[in-house]
Amino acid sequence: MFLISELAKRVGVSRTTLLYYEKLGVIRGQRLDNGYRVYTELDAQRLTLAMQLQAGGLSLKECIACLNGKIDKGILSERLHLLDEEIVQKQKARKLLSGLLGESSNRDFHAQLNELAPQAHYEWLLQQGFTEKEAQRIRWLSKDMNTHDQYMQDFLTVFEPLTRWGPGDESDTLKAMSYISDNADSILEIGSGKGLSTCLLAEHSNAQITAIDNEPIAVTNLVELIDSKGYAEQVTPMCASMSELPFKAHSFDAILAESCVYIMGFEEALKQWQTVLKADGLIIVSDLVWLTSKPNEKYQSFWSTEYPAMTNVDTRLMQAKKLGFEVLDDFTISAKAWQNYWQPLQARVNALKASMPESQAIKDIQRELDIYQSHDGSQFGYHFFVLRRKEL
Template sequence: MYHISELAQRVNLSRSTLLYYEKLRLIQGKRQTNGYRYYSDNDLQRIRLLQQLQAGGLTLKECQSCLDGKINRDMLMDRLQVLEQEIATKQHAKQLLSSMLGMNASCNWHETIERTAPLAHLEWLKQQGFNEKEALRLKWLSKNINEHEQYTSDFESIFYGIDRLGPSDDDDSLQALHALPINTGNALDVGCGKGLTTCLLAHHSGFSLTALDNDEYHLSCLKEKIKHQPINERITTSCNSMMAMPFEDQQFDVIWAEGSAYIMGVKNALKQWQQFLKPHGYVVISDLVWLTDTPSIEAYEFWQKNYPDMSSKQQRTTDIINSGYEIITSFTQSDQSWLNYLVPLKQKLNCIDDNDYKSNAVNDLRQEIHIHDQYLGQYGYQLFVLKSKR
């Protein structure tokens, strides 16, 4: 037999809670001749069973039914499903925290946050101590804080000596250039890389060109390439972020961005860059788009992981018009543009020993090539020549 205070101590509940349970007839105390209430072992065990049922997610009323032998199987099944969902949510939260702490691979987390909040994702990475160049590469390439340094090193080693970091072709660029109504003025090449397109524009137009990239090595390759050429006088390099460009408002007649606007999001790029355009200035931009309404599952899942903002050609056209531009012309980049990118990359991968690379960079590039070999044509780069309405 237990006094109420002793029972409360044993089950770690307050005296008032026990009195409430007694009022609900969950336990039954007995008043002795001395005026004190006493409780039996049966009351103690009922409370402990009650606590276990509550830990399973049952309400007090539902617990009372179970204690009285009135078990509702459908109700318990519903509770079980809710509990399973809660466990899955907690497990996801655990994986998220572990990823953020660098205790396990963070690829899934980076892919998820990139789909839902890409700009916040970038800012968070920068707050962790990565500079913008490192953060962008982590966001788009390694997606894993633990192996990012090794992944980047392997990636750069694979692409060393390869000029094109993505699909492009001189004929495609010239087709876009010839669609522009102007051929002189100030032009900005955003995300110029090693300057292949910059040099092409300089040779085939009268533009004064600013080549912007956040990779000093890429810009040094451009400088070395043009230092003994006449076009050197018309090309200025700028090692800066495309998201915080250090230029005056309305400085450029043309902004050229082949294969680079995806980094900050096409709609966001078109909005932010408009301030640097002269009134009714021009933008040349390319973006990877779906060319079919029924892509294969494997291709769709691959690009959902690697370019979650990828849309159809029709949707991207709508986005451009809604951003305040009219489309002068638009065309899908040629098969040759893909060959210019893929052939040198395949040759490089065929010549290397995978065992020399410790990260997933090689496997990721081989997977990308597999997707291109199987499904290229379901998607492609669409090149847009635009005129600002402002």
């Protein structure tokens, strides 16, 4: 037998709460001759059970019905479903907190944060002291900060000797470039990599070309390439960031940015870049998009972490129009453009794998290569958008 104070202590609730439970019939106290109320072991157990059921989301009335053997299966399965959802949310919250404390894998942590709140994640990384370039990479690669330098070094070891750093083909680039007027006298290329398209621009226009990339190795290669091709007078290479363009407003007739708009995000990039365009200037970008309304689960799950903001062509067109652009053309790059990229990349990874067996960068690149190679071109693709800034 328990006195009310003993029972309250055992189950961890106040006396008032116990009296309330008693009023509802969860427990049944007996009054002794001396006036004290006492409770049995059964009362204690009924209370424990009722409280557990309440924690599972049942109302007190539903708990009592359960205790009295009147189980409503519909209500229980509904509560069970809600409980499962709550557990999933709580697990996500837990992962986030343990990531912030540095207790869980940084990689998962960044992938989760990036999916949940990409812009806030980026700003948080800057606050942690990462440079803009590092933050963009961490955000994009969801990589492990603890092995940051090694990861970047491995990444560059793979890519440095390759000519293409993204999918592309001369015929696709020329088609997109054909919209640039012959009278254009200044063109900006953003994320120019090693300068393949920069040379195409120089060859097919009389304009002065400025090519920017924030990777010094890319700019060094670009300088060598334009020197060797005799374009040094026409092309100005710069190591600069796409998100802090060091140019005056209305400086360029056209901007070309192949396979790099994802770094800033499509809309943000258009918003910022258009300020350096002349009236009626063009922005030509290629971006990875869904080509089907029902992507296969395998590709969806891969790109949801690698490119969370990925969407379809119609959405991108709508976004561009909303920002005041007229769409002159849009088209998906050819299968050859993909092969130009992944075939030399796969050969390079194959050559390096044995000497870098533990490299996370190599593993990640191979994962991406597997996705490209298993893909028949119907699910996703790089898509060119040729956009004209409407006169303001």
